[in-house]
Amino acid sequence: MxxxxxxxxxxxxxxxxxxxxxxxxxxxxxxxxxxxxxxxxxxxxxxxxxxxxxxxxxxxSIGHWIRPNAGFVKANFDGAVFMDDKSSGVGVIIRDDKGSFIADLSKKILGILEPNVVESYAAKHAIQLLHDLSFNKIVLERDSQKSSKC
Known part of the structure; x- marks a missing residue:
C-alpha cells in the first residue's frame, strides 16, 4: 500500500x-x-x-510482467483505501499475449472499505470488463493475496 x-x-x-x-x-x-x-x-x-x-x-518484480499464453488476455487488478479522502478505489488493466494495452478501468468507491473487500470489488470489475469486451480466454492476476482468502 x-x-x-x-x-x-x-x-x-x-x-x-x-x-x-x-x-x-x-x-x-x-x-x-x-x-x-x-x-x-x-x-x-x-x-x-x-x-x-x-x-x-x-x-x-516491477517490469517483469508475465505474458499470458497465446490467444489469452490478462487482466491485472488492484484495490486501494484512501483514508484521507474517506474513499476506496479499484483499477484494472487488460493486455494481450504480446503485452499490448487493450483496456483499463478505474473507479472511486465512496467510503472506506476493508482492503480484502476492495480487492474483491476490483476482481468483480475486472471480470465484468472482460465479459463486456467478450473475452473468454482470460488470466486474472491481483496484487494482493488477501482476496483469495475471502
Missing part, C-alpha cells in the same frame, strides 16, 4: 510541476523513482543494516 501512496504523490507532484513550468516526467519513470525512494527509505530505517531483505524493486 505504501508504494501506491508514493506513486500517487509523485504523479500529483509531477502534474503540479507541469502546471508551474517544471519539466514533465514520464509516468513509468515516476514508478521507478517511487520504488527507488521506498527501497532507500526501508534500507535507511532498517534495524539490521546487514540483513536487510532484498530490494523492494526485486520483491515487487
Amino acid at each position: 505504501e508504494l501506491v501512496d508514493v506513486i500517487l504523490w509523485n504523479l500529483w507532484n509531477n502534474r503540479n510541476g507541469a502546471i508551474f513550468d517544471r519539466p514533465y516526467k514520464d509516468p513509468l519513470s515516476l514508478v521507478f523513482l517511487s520504488i527507488a525512494f521506498l527501497d532507500q527509505f526501508h534500507e535507511a530505517n532498517s534495524k539490521d543494516k546487514f540483513n536487510t531483505p532484498t530490494s523492494l524493486q526485486s520483491r515487487l
